Amino acid sequence: MNREDNYSRGWRQSILAFVALFICVLFLFRNTFWGMVSIWLRSETFTHGFFVAPIVFWLVWRQRELISEKIPQVNFWFLIPLLTVIFFWSLGDLAFVNSATQLCAVALLVLLVPAIFGWSVASIIIFPLFFLFFSVPLGEFLFPQLMEWTANFTVFALRLSGVPVYREGLQFVIPSGNWSVVEACSGVRYLIASLTVGTLFAYLNYQSFHRRVIFVLISIIVPIFANWIRAYLIVMLGHFSGNKLAVGVDHIIYGWLFFGLVIILMFMVGVRWAEPSRVLTISADRRKIPPEVFYTIPLIALSCLTVVIISLPYLAEKFVYSKNSLHISRSEAPLILNTGWSLTPESSCAELKPIFKNTSIELNNCYTSNSDNVGLYIGYYHRQSYEKKLVSSDNVLVASNDRHWAPVGLTSGQAEAGSVRFSVKATELRNTTADGQLTDARLLVWQVYWINGMLTKSDYLAKIYSVMQRLLGQRDDSAVIILYTEKKNDGKSILLLNNFLNNNFDIVDEYLKNGF
Incomplete structure (x- = not known):
């Protein structure tokens, strides 16, 4: 067999092995990849995910001539990062963190290329x-910070324009009406779209690394500032038009038109510094190709080891989950507290319904003692999954577009339950009317996570505690405990919530430990 035949044979076998392993990864991690596709389908923020794979294929196809001059060689060293990615995928799966498992699943596909074809290819x-990583629907964690920045800039610009503003949290009032910053105003959609397209633009139009980096940074900064200006202009349009413009569907339309104009201008400026593509010199012959460029045995060995590595999570899953599958009985009996606190009709407390989806059991009671009312909400989770989990971006105290309550302050509070002291999320909510008008009614809300007996206010620690429990073969039972009462300026609200915990936390804790 001559050198040319060895060359063609090597490429055929490498491509066959890559396709086989590619399909294997898609099959073994099908739930992870389907989770990505389902987010693309339901969220306009990540619809661009459908176009990433075709773009990647086109980008690779553009380099086909240069690739064809390379000799595929297996690289066993890439089994180490492959094993590392599998480890982190397993941790993400234990914590049911979609973004972690999806990033790792895409990384597996990416690592197959250098492992099968070698680094030269x-x-x-x-x-x-x-660029394939842009298919991962990642960015929702930016919502709170970008919403805060948008509100800060809008209020600052309004005051600079001579418009008086009263602000509480993400709500602000101007003489012509009330406004609030919600998820759609955060600019996350603009940022993700700009970063995706801007990164591709930089790669295609620039050759130097520093120009590419500068343009990518610009594609991050510009949409953030553009969104601030968009929010300010929309409020001003509504203000000067008597709330006839930019307050309905046209609010979104004006936003996208403005963003489209900004992106076009950004690209027009970027093209001025475009660099011509480098001319690739391809040799006319392959005299440097050794007589034996490929070995079947190393390829088979690498493929088998890869299959073993990507199958490890399923072996670990059987080992861990088998210990975590104990059935527990649940009681739906009412939660009876200590003497002095009696269960009353829910109408006695302010109407607050936290949004915690797919709970195993849910409780939202009102208790009274000496004419003082405290609301207690418990969202309890057992045998958690990606669809049913305690810590999720979908689980919130109140939605940003809630018609009854708006958060106007978030701090950290210290709670006492006998000898036990722990931190809580302390949120102040202000009541709004059906037409969005703010009222004077306020609630003080304390929130803490209960992870099989451990307490934390942190979303991240709650995830870590949950993973620890599952790795130790313990139950994954978790709950959110939310207390709320009418906010009083004399500080009695804090004393009331602490008094409630001191008298009743042991009962609530035991109630949860017994399977609720």
């Missing part, structure tokens, strides 16, 4: 491989 298409 992978280095040619390093950007297309990197």
Whole structure:
């Protein structure tokens, strides 16, 4: 067999092995990939995910001639990062963190390229491989910070324009009406769209690394500032038009038109510094190709080891979950507290319904003592999954577009339950009317996570505690405990909630430990 035949044979076998392992990863991690697709389908923020794979294929196809000059060689060293990615995927799966498992699943596909074809081939298409990560629906964690920044800038710009503003949290009032910053105003959609398209633009139009980095940074900064200006202009349009413009569907339409104009201008400016593509020199022959460029045995060995590595999570799953599958009986009997606190009709407390989805059991009671009312909400989770989990971006105290309550302050509070002291999320809510008008009614809300007996206010620690419990073979029972009462300026609200905990936390804790 001559050198040319060895070359063609090597490529055929490498491509066959890659396709087989690619399909294997898609099959073994099908739930993870389907989770990505389902988010693309339901969220306009991540619809661009459908276009990432075709773009990657096109980018690789553009380099086909240069790739064809390389010799595929298996690289066993990439089994180490492959094993590392599998480890982190397993941790993400134990904590039911979609973004972690999805990033790791995409990383597995990317690592197959240098492992099967070698670094010489992978280095040619390093950007297309990197671009594949844009398919991961990631960015919702930016909502709170971007909403805060948008509110800060809008209020600042309004005051600079001579418009008086009264602000509480993400709500603000101007003479012509009330406004609030919600998720759609955060600019996350603009930021993700700009970063995706801007990164691709930089790769196609620039050759130097520093120009590419600068343009990517610009594609991050510009949409953030543009969104601030968009929010300010929309409020001003509503203000000067007597709330006839930019307050309904046209609010969204004006936003996208403005964003589209900004992106076009950004690209027009970027093109002025475009660099011509480098001319690739391809040799006319392959005299440097050794007589034996490929070995079947190493490829088979690498493929088998890869299959073993990507199958490890399912072996671990059986080991961990088998210990975590104990059935527990649940009681739906009412929660009876200590003497002095009696269960009363829910109408005695302010109407507050936290949004915690797919709970195993849910309780929302009102208790009274000496004419003082305290609301107690418990969202209890057992045998958690990706669809049914305690800590999730979908689980919130109140939605940003809630018609009854608006958060106007978030701090950290210290709670006492006998000898036990722990931190809680302390949120102040202000009541709104059906037409969005603020009222004077306020609630003080304390929130804490209960993870099989451990308490924390942190979303991240709650995830870590949950993973620890599952790794130790313990139950994954978790709950959110929320206390709320009417906010009083003399500080009695804090004393009331602490008094409630001191008298009743042991009962609530035992109630949860017994399976609720």
